[in-house]
Amino acid sequence: MIGERFQVIYHLSGTEAVALEKAQTICLEQTVEVGQELVPNGFIKEHIVGRLEQFSPVTSNCYAATISYAVETAAGELTQLLNVIFGNTSIKPEIRVQQLILSEKLLAQFGGPRFGIAGLRQLIGVAEKPLLCTALKPMGKSVIELAGLAYQFALGGVDLIKDDHGLTNQPFCPFTERVKACSEAVHRANRQTGKHCLYVPNITAPCHQLRERAIYAQEIGAGALLIAPGLTGFDSLRALAADDAIRLPLISHPAFLGTMVTHPANGLAHGVLFGQLQRLMGADAVIYPNYGGRFGFTREECQSIAASCREPMGHYLPIFPMPGGGMSLEKIPDLLNEYGNEVVLLVGGALYTRSPDIVDNGRYILSLVGRS
Amino acid sequence: MIGERFQVIYHLSGTEAVALEKAQTICLEQTVEVGQELVPNGFIKEHIVGRLEQFSPVTSNCYAATISYAVETAAGELTQLLNVIFGNTSIKPEIRVQQLILSEKLLAQFGGPRFGIAGLRQLIGVAEKPLLCTALKPMGKSVIELAGLAYQFALGGVDLIKDDHGLTNQPFCPFTERVKACSEAVHRANRQTGKHCLYVPNITAPCHQLRERAIYAQEIGAGALLIAPGLTGFDSLRALAADDAIRLPLISHPAFLGTMVTHPANGLAHGVLFGQLQRLMGADAVIYPNYGGRFGFTREECQSIAASCREPMGHYLPIFPMPGGGMSLEKIPDLLNEYGNEVVLLVGGALYTRSPDIVDNGRYILSLVGRS
Numbered sequence A, B: 001m002i003g004e005r006f007q008v009i010y011h012l013s014g015t016e017a018v019a020l021e022k023a024q025t026i027c028l029e030q031t032v033e034v035g036q037e038l039v040p041n042g043f044i045k046e047h048i049v050g051r052l053e054q055f056s057p058v059t060s061n062c063y064a065a066t067i068s069y070a071v072e073t074a075a076g077e078l079t080q081l082l083n084v085i086f087g088n089t090s091i092k093p094e095i096r097v098q099q100l101i102l103s104e105k106l107l108a109q110f111g112g113p114r115f116g117i118a119g120l121r122q123l124i125g126v127a128e129k130p131l132l133c134t135a136l137k138p139m140g141k142s143v144i145e146l147a148g149l150a151y152q153f154a155l156g157g158v159d160l161i162k163d164d165h166g167l168t169n170q171p172f173c174p175f176t177e178r179v180k181a182c183s184e185a186v187h188r189a190n191r192q193t194g195k196h197c198l199y200v201p202n203i204t205a206p207c208h209q210l211r212e213r214a215i216y217a218q219e220i221g222a223g224a225l226l227i228a229p230g231l232t233g234f235d236s237l238r239a240l241a242a243d244d245a246i247r248l249p250l251i252s253h254p255a256f257l258g259t260m261v262t263h264p265a266n267g268l269a270h271g272v273l274f275g276q277l278q279r280l281m282g283a284d285a286v287i288y289p290n291y292g293g294r295f296g297f298t299r300e301e302c303q304s305i306a307a308s309c310r311e312p313m314g315h316y317l318p319i320f321p322m323p324g325g326g327m328s329l330e331k332i333p334d335l336l337n338e339y340g341n342e343v344v345l346l347v348g349g350a351l352y353t354r355s356p357d358i359v360d361n362g363r364y365i366l367s368l369v370g371r372s
Helices: A016-029 A043-048 A078-086 A116-124 A143-155 A175-193 A207-220 A234-241 A270-281 A299-310 A329-339 A349-353 A358-368 B016-029 B043-048 B078-086 B116-124 B143-155 B175-193 B207-220 B234-241 B270-281 B299-310 B329-339 B349-353 B358-368
Strands: A005-013 A051-059 A062-070 A095-101 A131-136 A160-163 A198-200 A225-227 A250-252 A285-289 A320-324 A344-346 B005-013 B051-059 B062-070 B095-101 B131-136 B160-163 B198-200 B225-227 B250-252 B285-289 B320-324 B344-346
Touching: A005 A016, A005 A051, A016 A051, A016 A062, A078 A095, A078 A234, A078 A270, A095 A270, A116 A131, A116 A320, A131 A143, A131 A320, A131 A358, A143 A160, A143 A175, A143 A358, A160 A175, A175 A198, A175 A207, A207 A225, A207 A234, A207 B234, A225 A234, A234 A250, A234 A270, A234 B207, A270 A285, A270 A299, A285 A299, A299 A320, A299 A329, A320 A329, A329 A358, A349 A358, B005 B016, B005 B051, B016 B051, B016 B062, B078 B095, B078 B234, B078 B270, B095 B270, B116 B131, B116 B320, B131 B143, B131 B320, B131 B358, B143 B160, B143 B175, B143 B358, B160 B175, B175 B198, B175 B207, B207 B225, B207 B234, B225 B234, B234 B250, B234 B270, B270 B285, B270 B299, B285 B299, B299 B320, B299 B329, B320 B329, B329 B358, B349 B358
Parallel strands: A131 A160, A131 A344, A160 A198, A225 A250, A250 A285, A285 A320, A320 A344, B131 B160, B131 B344, B160 B198, B225 B250, B250 B285, B285 B320, B320 B344
Antiparallel strands: A005 A062, A005 A095, A051 A062, B005 B062, B005 B095, B051 B062
């Protein structure tokens, strides 16, 4: 009945003895949730309990433990898979999920990204070089003002124009009005430019409204959808990616998730949270704060995210890393060097402030990434 | 148009100058997400941007900043309220959400708990003294074995019998079969004892199946529902609590949430995550790891959770703190002293291991809490 197993690599702080004890405890905590003495012999002990497959030092005070779990423990559910990986163990200090090694059978239980890098490029009609994204902001602007900005950004050649993730359905900027006006503005610009800029409304919403907003946005002409799985739950993103009625790319925003990666000894590694789990959910591009901006991610952490987005992962498509957050124009050469071509640069402020001519600002930034 | 504001108290690590700068940045980051120089005068600057209301030292290296936001920024959505409180700021180190001070208008946008302490006591028929809960485990046991355990626990007088939170819909223990058998077992025991033990199945599930499992469980005779909002998304719990078709108490499990509280300078304070936010979601009882068990919470952190569950919070009902995790019997006197009567003690292992007679174990533990 039970066969294939998947693996989780945990980094465990402490001496070898402490780390080994943590590893053995994880095997129990994440499955049977009883002490070793209460584990029944036979099926449960042999198959259900997590199995310590490898244990080796990372540094003098950190050990890597590879623990395998039966695929069936996750029940084909993303919610329960997250639980087996890190449910109760998230409450214990100095244990970090460093990497997932998911088996083919497990990966096949989720659809994964439907567009990925190649699909997004095809929709936008740009076969190579980095893509450019910006955000409509600030919260408090009217629908007409935001649509006006969207029009200019699209004229300037920006590839993806997303709502700021704080724009949802405020009374001063209702969702349906905003999405209609901004979609129309971008389509109007596209007719003038001949390009295929995508408007990306934020559909992050209470669960009973999420699908409804996605469908509305699609029908009114949006080009992709923005969702913050830290706010909606990870499975909400997966459900949209598995929904046959929704045929738009999904872009994932990191709001509310930061604490999961802040401390290097706890939580989830950057590549797990912003790479592997995003692909499991079915995101086609993932926004994260770039190094050197106003958030604290390091260059190495950002590289690990980009690598996890793009490296082979079963049959799942590679997805776009989408660094943003305080991206000034003088950083662009370094970003190109760091990320290569398969990246979406999320540029906010610089597109607004380089000059009063927003259309020209867009064109200028495109020239900086070799697209003029 | 814009009037009432709600407040968030953040604890900010650093010197006074550093902390003050963090506070000013939060006002922008959580609302307009642009630099001060890009905030338009008038409506946006006066109403939309967060407002620093108070700033005072907590320790020599930590300052408390009270920041207010217009109720309308949260759009009446729990997802967006979480985003305003801590969305992007979660990604910045050494900022912790210490307390929420939610206005009446904002609290009225969510229903809150429907049963709370008094409602749960009424269903169970125990007007005072602590309640006793246990868990069906381990994962891997058959439906018949789990139902047999449920029967004995209920005969022994346990008030609430929950599924272990890792039991979802595994092929070796399918949800519908388990919930039917365990419900029947508990009802059979109740007929013998004349008591009102509640069976609490775990309905944590992918979003398209959550409501379906809740309805099934209710129709087949479950007495309350267990859900892990860290796995499903916080709004999923709220949606169940707001669903007229679901008339069972909701018990919240902390799986996958631990990292949010681990480091005292980051994330959410224990009372915010396991108290205030649970009541916003509509949980009637909240499970958390007790001090001195196999998890790392301190006595003070647990006290702050219990206080946040029970203290006045607008029109919201007080809810049960439900400490668990390595609760040995010799700790019970201390727990009674610490938590008083308005608590549900979640006892796992001791109920299984005190003696081979599970019925007697239940009765014995009830006597320890003054209920014989």
